[in-house]
Amino acid sequence: MASKVSYQNISIKYGIFVGIAHMAFFLIMWAAGLTDVVELSFLSGIFLVIGIIMAISSYKRAKNGMIEYFKGLGIGATVGVVSSVLLALFLMLFVNLAAPDYLESLQASALFPESLSKLSLFVITIIYGTVPGLWIAFIAMQWFKRPDHTMPEQV
Template identity: 75%
Template sequence: MASSNVTYQKVSTKYGIIVGIVHMFYFLLMWALGLTNIVELSFISGIFLVIGIVMAISSFKRAKNGVIEYFQGLAIGATVGVVSSVILAIFLMIFVNLLDTHYLESLQASSLFPESLSKLSLFVLTIVYGTVPGVIIGFIAMQWYKNPDHTMSERI
């Protein structure tokens, strides 16, 4: 990839889509194993977000010959978080409406969500729960990547 054609928007959108798809597969795996009632397991998927953001920042920095602006890294974190969580939120709406109409009730019964949880609030909360950590993870990752010497190896 020529560095002039690479933008942080393209890189973060690509990795956001990948992370969103991985979130969906993880959720379907939990559903197939009958583990969706253990809501706390869904927070493990945050690891996918961390990996996706770190890989996106690293990929962008490599494509720009080791140069990344601080706010570009923050924007990558936010964008990966937004894109992946929007994909997951759309998937959850399809899931709740077509595959498991009782899933929303199990979320309402958990102590992590209010009893008045609606489909719209689930949609919005899913996006918020992906975006805010995305910004925070981008901020933390940039503490490492802002230094010109720090990058991930080509093998990753």
């Protein structure tokens, strides 16, 4: 019986893992009193890189080494979307329940506008995860693509 593996299921699974890692990293930063250093939060991009590479690798293994290029890009974009939506939802809960002053510290940062609202924080968080997810997948697919995806010989 052949197992049906979809890139969507693998992407969602690893997106959830990456989202949990983002939230754990944020909570560690909060516990250490480092949430005012907004630049540190960009280190969690490492989790996105690792998650996308693991997802693409897992899908390629499940498909016996054959992966379509656009499915690899889809994996990266989906991992990025799922993880960043989870982080955005978490940040909304965090700002509303635990630390309403966190939004003010972001507004004071040079990385965000002074008029930053909860809605714009939600949208920016999703964009900051989705766009890099696609780029990371594009770069990773240079290693994961099928062997027959090569440049044609020049005449």
